[in-house]
Amino acid sequence: MDVLTSEKIKVWISDQVAVVTLNRPGSRNAMTYGMWLAMPSIMAALDRNPEVRAVILTGAGADFCAGADIAEFEKVRADVAQATTYEVAVDACCDAIANISKPTVAVLRGYCLGGGAHLAMSCDFRFAGQDALMGIPAARLSIIYGVKGTRKLLSLVGLSEAKKILYGGQRFGAPHALRIGFVDQVAGLGVVASGRSFWERLIGAKQQVAKSDPMAEARAFATSLAGNAPLSMAGAKYLLNGMAMGTGALDLVRSEALIAAAAASEDYREGRAAFGEKRSPKFQGR
Template identity: 45%
Template sequence: MSEIQLAREPGGVVVVTLNRPERRNCLTLALWRRLAELYRSFADDPEVRCVILTGAGGQFCAGADISEFSTVRATPEQAEAYAEAVDEANDAMLKLPQPTIAAIAGYCVGGGCGLAVANDFRIAESNAIFSVPAARLGIVYGVKETRNLLNVVGLTNAKRILFAAERLPAGQAQEMGLVDELVEIDALASARELAGRLARNAPLSIAGAKAILGQLSDGTKDLDQAVIEAVERRAMESEDYRKAVQAFVEKRQPHFQGR
């Protein structure tokens, strides 16, 4: 059985399920690389309107599979290659033009928490536990994962999460901004409901907004005006825009095609 399952659902919603329940869905080096490939493949797929990431067996993701570190992360060179694989998976999610949602239950720890904050939205069940235990393992959380965490929770909360390395219950994680929506049960059902609403809106508008917000939140460089102008022009010149204007005049709902 595949350790990453993919389900394409009506309306252009795709559900990606981490499927190692016996290991709380922790990720091997091969799976980090597979996630990056998978999310990159979604970017140019016009049938994909929204992507949900979740985990099997009532757990989201317990982070990296530390049991393989002695073979895949034993030298500085291997550690660098491993970090690159993690960054590539997170970047592929973060930079995906389509909106992304993490549906979280159980453990959301370490690299799993990194995956969650690389998504646009996080919906968690009340039993979810969040933690970044790097300070208990003697390692430094990656720059890109730290930046994503900072953008989501702010400086003081990011320090609290990284310095204390505590396990945070879902309610406290929500207070910090780590969780957008808290539900008693079935985060996946709530994620599907949100995904359906997002998928009905103009894909080019969402892609443009996400590109601009991504640049604004980066904080390390000047805005790339060429990229901004390109996403604005693509939307302005699209068939979706023309039909949406016509639908507005005729007081009916537009049907967007992403072109």
């Protein structure tokens, strides 16, 4: 099912998984100002849609996202006032991705640079192809990477690696990204003696997915998550993201309300019944 389609961002929904595709392959899917502005409404629509249980973010063609479209900076980011407005739009976009209540997976192929890295880090998980090339070239443009993007980077890779990435502005490949914790899985790497990857073993996959295709691995993972209890995953995401950002970001009243709502839900009763009957539960998100 094709929904919410625009020229530059396309959304497909099938089997309870939404695939959001940045669609400027001729520009390595560089984000225009309009794309930053459009993403929050897309994420809000997917969050409201009960048919969507997980979201994949990817890029059309050979690349994920080369970052912000620098070619338009003379028009939209030419001075301090415009730069401030622009960063507000970037943060709103990435916050919308980070705060959607459903699991999100970024599929990284080719370039994942600058603002593209912020998009990827805003997702819960990052699955990379072996050709993926990451980097944040802010130091080569005399730009200070935004507060929220820097916080996400620090949380993922630690202080020393974050400094290397931001001070140096160098690009790094998928194997290094996996070693430092920037990505969770690289297609074709991490395969154990059983012939199954970590994620395949985690989800109990009965059939192997294509080892060279991060989208296949991401879809298998997202589909497995789509079968779990939506209220449980949404609550866990809120708690974990809030804790990762510091206690000030975590609303304890809301946290307790989420826990109570899950305990009072139809899904909790269904989960208990399914366990007793030794069958797979059928969760409805309520």
